[in-house]
Amino acid sequence: MERISSYQLFSMTVLFQVGTTIIFGFSSSAGRDAWISCLISTGIGVLTVSLYLFLMKSQPGLTLVEWFPAQFGRWIGTPIAWMYPLLFIYDAGRAMGDIKDLISVTILPLTPHFVIMIALLAVIAYALYGGIENLARIGGIWMPIMLFLYLIVVVLIAVSGIIDFRNIQPFVDKGWGNVMKAVWPLGITQTFGESIEFAMIWPLVKEEKKIVKYTLVATMTSGLLICSIDIFAILVLSEKYFSNSLYPIYTLVQQIEVSDFIENLDSISVILFLTTAFFKTGLHIFSAVYGMQKLLKTKSYKTFILPVTAAVAFLALTMARSVLEHFEAGLKILPYNLWVPLFYILPALLFIVVAIKRLKQVKQKNAHS
């Protein structure tokens, strides 16, 4: 039986939540108030994750895909549960699609997409064949490295003298509606809503008691990380460039210039994005194959790794004809049609069912006594 430690859960949660979000600048549609949207989203995100944690606590030892059959019955629950692995495969395809575009726009303009995809997915599959423990241990190693790199970037931005505080003022000049538009639905579904995936992993954590604490702290950490990066991007790039550039954080790192020697660090930021995307995709694929194993009740999830990875590669290469189409789907279609129902409506229904069942139990107990 594979087991992961609380620290590994923490680092995987942070790396997953920072994930591909960091590449695009969180809720950049809100312009210079993106950081406010980000903070609000983090707040709601923590509540959302708490809901998932409550559902996990009320059904000890069960993974996400087992929740629905357990509460709704086998005939209604199983089809619902199947939607999750499929969504995770699709999400993995999206994350890989993001990376594919990013790599070819930034560091490898001439390399064919499929080479990049195959190289990256082969490594992910290799990691997963070794088991989730492997991914968790690498996460534990990368977490401090990532924080260290983040700190270096912050220091370099500060000493480059490119920060302009006028860029962020005035606050909320376009009204709260503009801010909230970025929060709902995209702000809270990507990153925080997606964390429902960890319901597949929580039952594998060694110290059950620490899951709630570590997950919530990790959620807050990644929320603050994303928000602070947003703030820096706005301060340096000004609203116009922040909202309009494809990869605002990449552009932000490009601005670093210290005494004519340290400059053009953008490739470093790409490596950072690659790392977080690596974990995000890895966890998507793991959750998908692990969910399929639980649903089909087979012996090992490792048989599913290869077909699922192939499906992800296929999706990543074919899901969009251009970067813009890819973005359009991600910003307008996906959140309403897939994420909101699967990350909010179904868990909310589940919550109601669990709550009613609990009330009944309490009443029965009272009636008996």
Place this chain on the structure above:
Amino acid sequence: MQMPSENRTEENRLLNHNLGENIRLIKTDLDGCSDIVFREFKIGGTYDGVIIFSRILVDTKLIDEFVLKPLYQIGKIPDEWDSKKIKEVLINQVIIAAQIDSGNKLNEITERVFSGETVLMVSGLLDAIYINMQKLEKRSIQEPLTDPAIRGPRDGFTEDISTNMSLIRRRLKTPKLKFEELNVGKISKTKTVITYLKGIADDTIIAEVRNRITKIDVDAILESGNIEEFIEDSPSSLFPQILNTERPDKLVSCLLEGQIGILVDNTPFALIAPQTLVQMLQAPDDYYERHIGASFIRIIRYLYYGVALTLPSLYIAFSTFHQGMIPTRLLYSMAAARENVPFPALIEAFIMEITFEVLREAGIRLPKAVGQSVSIVGALVIGQAAVQAGIVSAPMVIIVSLTGIASFIFPKYNLALSIRLLRFLMMILAGTLGLFGIFIGIMVIMIHMVSLRSFGIPYLAPLAPLTLSSLKDVFIRAPKWAMKNRPEFIVKKNVKRVDNSKNM
């Protein structure tokens, strides 16, 4: 089908009453071994005796003085004494030897003779008496050649296993230090000793080591490397999972941290298991120098672990794919240097790296005096000429020399070897996919490393999985008084090094 049963009877054959018959059997066994001496004589008037020994393994002066002389001086043996009584008298009152015992198996006699013991047989006795008066040629204790340290004890293991055991015992005067003896190799019957500190080393790991060694099925063990190959967890991995050392102080410090030592006769290299990557990057004098300086050296070592692995590949990636990342002025001078070079950076790096590996191997194989001239010809003449002829660029020579030096700072040769090999993989990846390829390469190496285990201990412990308390001895070396606990990823019980109550 007949053979095995025959062999078994051969193996279990006992001595019989007839001394002449016994001698004949042994002589046929030892036919052609010119070093074996059969010295026949009479004792106590009526009895025939013989001593069998190998004259190259035994101190004959001692035999004369303490075995033959007392036997000759023995008076008449009373007739009423039975064979048991005779044997008892011989062992306890006649022969003067510290190590003496007896046995009745025929094939054991030849084994004992070849391990340097003297066999005494007397007519009528069903047992042979084994007297240990060995004289083995051995090298004196010298400074270890492959594990040098600035400060620290100068004694190193030798080829003689008893000397090696004495070097360990001298440092740990406790009954908890155990030596378990095993013989490995069907023909060589090499003496192999498992040593550990009872109560500190994990019993399951001890059992696992013992089990794996007894399972070895091979004709001969010539060096501890032979054993290492048989008992490693992943023999096909590039990374060594068992440490070898020539230093008794290193072995003892590992024993104190709950690891297990394996000593093999005829080699100065002892094995230590389980090992992690972190421990392989620790040099013995890290612990003898002042801790701040030692920590600095250690950080440098980790830094250059990365340099040795990635520097040529980073150069290739930057100069072929991401020229934008190189500071402008540096880029100008690099471009000027590369102007006349006909090869792409990848090929250039390959030529130089392989040349360097060849020079290095040649330097090891040649006699010391010639070795130096090879390095002068190789490094200075070829390097200089290649640059001037425009075959390789000067920055590439700098990069290759730097990586070469970086791979020399590892305390262990076999670890450096793994890095040297992986460097070529990284170079190919960098030459095809740039920084992305380097990322892929590092990820693959990391995934491989986290899945490795050495006798059940994760190879990257205490980094992954993280054990915070053991980080005191990873990137830095905390002072001895601050390391109150043994590394917790190896030691499960008896974790405390110091008893706090006494210090208070």
